[in-house]
Amino acid sequence: MLRLGTRGSPLALVQANLVRDALLAAHGLAPDGIEIVPIRTTGDRVQDRPLAEIGGKALWTKELDRALLAGEIDFAVHSMKDVETIRPDSIAIAAMLPREDVRDRLIGADSIAALAHGARIGTSSPRRAAQIRRIRPDLAIVPLRGNVDTRIAKVAAGEADATLLAAAGLERLGRPEVGATIPLDMMLPAPSQGAVGIETRAGDQATRELLAAIGDRATETCVLTERALLAALAADCHSPVAALATIEDGQLRLRAELLASDGSEHVAADRAGLSGPDAAGEAARELLAAASPALRALFGH
Ligand SMILES: NCc1[nH]cc(CCC(=O)O)c1CC(=O)O
Numbered sequence: 001m002l003r004l005g006t007r008g009s010p011l012a013l014v015q016a017n018l019v020r021d022a023l024l025a026a027h028g029l030a031p032d033g034i035e036i037v038p039i040r041t042t043g044d045r046v047q048d049r050p051l052a053e054i055g056g057k058a059l060w061t062k063e064l065d066r067a068l069l070a071g072e073i074d075f076a077v078h079s080m081k082d083v084e085t086i087r088p089d090s091i092a093i094a095a096m097l098p099r100e101d102v103r104d105r106l107i108g109a110d111s112i113a114a115l116a117h118g119a120r121i122g123t124s125s126p127r128r129a130a131q132i133r134r135i136r137p138d139l140a141i142v143p144l145r146g147n148v149d150t151r152i153a154k155v156a157a158g159e160a161d162a163t164l165l166a167a168a169g170l171e172r173l174g175r176p177e178v179g180a181t182i183p184l185d186m187m188l189p190a191p192s193q194g195a196v197g198i199e200t201r202a203g204d205q206a207t208r209e210l211l212a213a214i215g216d217r218a219t220e221t222c223v224l225t226e227r228a229l230l231a232a233l234a235a236d237c238h239s240p241v242a243a244l245a246t247i248e249d250g251q252l253r254l255r256a257e258l259l260a261s262d263g264s265e266h267v268a269a270d271r272a273g274l275s276g277p278d279a280a281g282e283a284a285r286e287l288l289a290a291a292s293p294a295l296r297a298l299f300g301h
Contacts, residue, residue, distance in 0.1 A: 001035055002207070005064050005073030008038035009147045014172045015196045016077045018097060022214040037073050039063050043082075058084055065091060068199065074207050075200040080192035080223050081166075083199075085230040092202040095215030096223055100168035102194040102244060104128065104187050105179030108155045108162030112136060112182065115162060122151065122160025126261060130240035131187050132164075133263030148173055168194035188242035188257055191226035195219055218247050224277040229256055232284035234300050241299075245280075248272070254280055258287050260295055267291045 002023075006016035013036070020034045027033075043059035061083060064076040069090060080096065087093070109115045112135055121132050122144025129141045142160050144151055148169050155163050166189070170178050198214075200207045225245035235241045240259040245252060252274040259266050267290040269283045288301050 001033060002075070002210075003035050003037050003073040005037050005039050005067050005076040007041055007044060007060065007064070009044060011079070011148055011169050011173055012077070013038065015079065015097075018172070018196065019077045019198055019214070022097065023210065026213045027210060037067075039067055039073075064199075068201060074204070075198050075211060078197050078199065079169075080195040080197040080227075081190050083192070083197060085227055085235070087199075090202050091199050092208060093197050094200045094208045094211035095198045095213075096219045097196040097214070098216040099219040099222070100171050100194040101181070102189045103167045103184060104164045104182045104189060104193075105167045105170060106162055106164055106182055107152055107179040108160070110180050112186065115139060119161040122155060122163040125164070125190070126238055126240045127190055127242055127259070128164045128187075130259035130261050130263050131242065133261075134259060134266055135186065135263075137263065148175075152178065166190075166193050184244065184255075188244055188255055191230050191241065191243040192223050195223045197223070221252065221277060222246060225252060225254055225274065225280050226256075228277045228280035229254065229284050232281040233258070233288070239299055245274075252276070252279075254283050256283055256287060258291055258295060258299065260298065265292055265295050267295065 004016055004020055006012045016036050020036060023034060024031065041060050041063045067073045068076050106112060117138050118140060120140045120142045122142050123129055124143045124145050132139055132141060144154055144160050144163055146154065148165055151163050151165060154160065165179060167181055170176060198211050200211060222245035226243045229243050233241065240261055243256040245254045251272055253272040254274055255270045257266060257268040267287050269286050271283050288296055
């Protein structure tokens with residue numbers, strides 16, 4: 001029997017079940033062949049402060065990493081967006097499910113343009129905050145955390161006039177009707193948004209092979225490209241950075257942008273015909289070269 005580790009949030013559990021079903025089908029396993037083991041992470045416990053403030057993405061992975069390396073679980077399912085750029089050598093990303101809609105949705109209004117002057121946008125994401133400030137400097141950004149349903153409820157209760165959520169999470173939670181999809185040319189998503197990944201112990205070759213069977217190669221190439229950009233930028237969860245890799249006519253294309261936190265500066269890159277994920281480093285250098293010294297400093301360069 002294989003043990004699948006996951007966070008316990010409703011979205012995490014849906015994603016864990018998707019992985020479980022795919023593995024059972026791919027390998028003809030009996031339903032009791034995979035047990036789902038929910039693990040409570042620090043990120044799930046601390047809901048009142050921005051992620052960037054309390055320690056970053058490690059909050060979602062640390063407890064799952066520990067359980068994986070201790071042999072309490074055989075593999076862990078994550079939203080790739082929440083997985084740190086630099087992972088321990090002892091842990092390998094073994095597969096990714098086919099990516100969902102990568103775009104953000106606006107909850108609380110029909111479009112960003114339709115928001116009332118001075119409306120309060122609830123988000124604790126540095127990327128979304130900077131993108132909103134750039135498009136609509138009149139809007140107020142207020143912190144808003146919690147899982148997807150909590151955030152929707154907080155907007156309904158008036159804690160904010162609107163919020164932004166990943167379309168992928170809403171789709172997976174069976175709420176495709178919630179919110180207005182924001183076009184990509186208005187809001188480029190977070191790197192890895194919409195992708196579910198599976199990690200296992202790097203030395204566990206049998207599990208790696210089992211997991212690789214359900215991996216979607218196009219998703220893996222695109223998400224690894226976006227992660228390579230983050231690595232080359234030395235970006236972390238404080239960094240207002242957006243990126244999207246796609247495969248178009250067999251060619252790997254990478255769009256990316258760096259923003260000042262207040263939205264006052266913005267540099268963008270759009271490269272097609274990349275040779276592979278590692279070519280993202282060049283896009284990172286192009287972005288940093290085009291940025292002002294202040295923006296470069298925000299990214300630690
Ligand atoms: N940081 C929380 C998080 N991590 C992944 C998703 C959505 C699902 C995805 O992007 O795959 C969300 C919620 C959100 O941003 O709306």
